[in-house]
Amino acid sequence: MRAMLPRILLALTALAVPVSLHMVFLVAPTEQKMGVVQRIFYYHVPSAFMAFLGVGVCAIMSALYLWRKERRFDIMAHAAAELGVLFCTIVLITGPIWARPIWGVWWTGEVRLTSTLILWLIYVGYLLLRENADNREQAARWGAVVAIVGALDIPIIYKSVEWWRGLHPKVLKISGGGGLDPVMERTLLFCTITFLLLFATLFLERVRLGLQEEEIETLEHAIGRRPATAAPGTGPGGIGS
Amino acid sequence: MTYFGIVALVAAKDLRTELRSREQALSLMVFAVLVLVVFNFAFDFTIIDFKTLGPGILWVAFIFSGVLALNHSFRIEREQDRIEGILLAPIDRSAFYLGKVLSTVLFMGTVEAVLVPLSAILFNQSITPRLGLMILALVLNTIGFAAVGTLFAAITTQTRRSEVLLPLLLFPAAVPIALAAVRTTSHILAGRPFARYANWVYMSAAYDLIFIAAAVLLFDYALQE
Numbered sequence: 249m250r251a252m253l254p255r256i257l258l259a260l261t262a263l264a265v266p267v268s269l270h271m272v273f274l275v276a277p278t279e280q281k282m283g284v285v286q287r288i289f290y291y292h293v294p295s296a297f298m299a300f301l302g303v304g305v306c307a308i309m310s311a312l313y314l315w316r317k318e319r320r321f322d323i324m325a326h327a328a329a330e331l332g333v334l335f336c337t338i339v340l341i342t343g344p345i346w347a348r349p350i351w352g353v354w355w356t357g358e359v360r361l362t363s364t365l366i367l368w369l370i371y372v373g374y375l376l377l378r379e380n381a382d383n384r385e386q387a388a389r390w391g392a393v394v395a396i397v398g399a400l401d402i403p404i405i406y407k408s409v410e411w412w413r414g415l416h417p418k419v420l421k422i423s424g425g426g427g428l429d430p431v432m433e434r435t436l437l438f439c440t441i442t443f444l445l446l447f448a449t450l451f452l453e454r455v456r457l458g459l460q461e462e463e464i465e466t467l468e469h470a471i472g473r474r475p476a477t478a479a480p481g482t483g484p485g486g487i488g489s
Numbered sequence: 490m491t492y493f494g495i496v497a498l499v500a501a502k503d504l505r506t507e508l509r510s511r512e513q514a515l516s517l518m519v520f521a522v523l524v525l526v527v528f529n530f531a532f533d534f535t536i537i538d539f540k541t542l543g544p545g546i547l548w549v550a551f552i553f554s555g556v557l558a559l560n561h562s563f564r565i566e567r568e569q570d571r572i573e574g575i576l577l578a579p580i581d582r583s584a585f586y587l588g589k590v591l592s593t594v595l596f597m598g599t600v601e602a603v604l605v606p607l608s609a610i611l612f613n614q615s616i617t618p619r620l621g622l623m624i625l626a627l628v629l630n631t632i633g634f635a636a637v638g639t640l641f642a643a644i645t646t647q648t649r650r651s652e653v654l655l656p657l658l659l660f661p662a663a664v665p666i667a668l669a670a671v672r673t674t675s676h677i678l679a680g681r682p683f684a685r686y687a688n689w690v691y692m693s694a695a696y697d698l699i700f701i702a703a704a705v706l707l708f709d710y711a712l713q714e
Contacts (some may be wrong), residue, residue: 369661408665
């Protein structure tokens with residue numbers, strides 16, 4: 249069952265994606281005022297949820313890693329951070345595409361936009377820091393520290409940006425519940441589930457890859473192809489036998 | 490030796506090293522003044538009121554020189570592997586952390602103590618009324634910046650690219666401090682009542698407490714060899 253899970257998830261995702269496309273473009277009604285561009289919202293909002301999920305999973309796995317010192321927790325934290333950055337990038341790309349025709353600007357200093365950008369910067373920094381570590385153990389420890397600080401910081405960043413922009417009118421009101429058409433609501437829900445499946449599929453694949461990378465490294469080390477203190481990027485075969 | 494005795498000892502060590510070598514404080518100061526002068530040319534202060542842009546300019550100078558101070562703070566420990574001695578010493582790692590925060594706050598505080606009066610002269614601004622509040626805002630926000638900065642600097646100075654990596658990690662994480670500092674300072678300069686910006690002051694204080702507590706718990710992992 250455990251071995252089957254990734255395949256089942258992949259199959260479900262493969263089914264859900266075309267259905268979600270159908271729902272977004274053919275079932276959901278066109279929004280009255282915004283028109284067709286509003287449909288990007290079915291990708292934008294679930295991506296934002298997944299970005300937060302990635303950051304949350306990363307922080308929890310980082311804390312578990314520091315506590316239990318088990319490699320698999322770090323591999324999961326790293327995978328979650330990569331997915332968090334990926335979905336956050338989608339949010340930052342789809343947001344301006346929607347904002348340009350609706351608000352007339354690509355970008356404003358609005359609180360959600362600004363804090364999403366800062367969130368993205370923190371986790372890009374996390375990934376870059378890991379790249380600069382000398383070994384896996386160091387990358388794991390450093391990454392965990394930054395991930396935990398970042399997660400603690402996010403609510404404070406949001407609050408501070410909100411206060412900073414306090415005098416400006418609230419322009420964004422998309423997930424304002426209640427006012428949403430039931431079909432639109434169902435489409436959004438379905439898209440969120442689709443993205444969740446996609447997230448889970450990518451996450452499991454990335455974790456599997458991470459575990460395999462580690463196994464290869466251990467094996468190469470065992471047969472003496474890799475010096476014990478090899479820096480990442482030196483690659484296999486750096487020192488021939 | 491008590492815990493806080495060790496904290497004071499670590500900070501005193503950094504200050505003594507600085508007093509003997511004099512390599513840090515002066516260059517930090519000149520750098521910060523340079524930032525002020527650059528902004529003085531970039532914006533025409535005969536048109537723009539200092540109260541609107543001044544706090545931001547001052548804090549850009551403090552944050553930039555703060556990053557230099559943080560990088561230096563751990564680079565000196567890497568030279569001749571002094572860090573090995575500290576890691577071997579039977580002291581709590583968190584005491585070492587707090588000592589480093591203290592010395593960074595003192596270095597940044599020295600820069601601030603010169604820059605604030607200097608900017609008042611350079612931009613024709615009176616800062617003497619409400620000096621107490623001004624100092625409170627400077628101290629609270631400098632502590633917050635140094636608290637996260639010291640934790641991150643302990644990590645990034647172990648790499649070869651600390652000059653880039655430290656600001657890359659620290660600037661986004663320190664956004665609340667930068668915003669709180671700039672807003673509080675501009676309210677104080679404008680002479681508004683405390684109640685108008687009390688929330689910013691409380692936010693700075695909360696930020697300090699949260700991240701000092703987090704860093705005390707996490708510092709050991711940042712420094713393990």
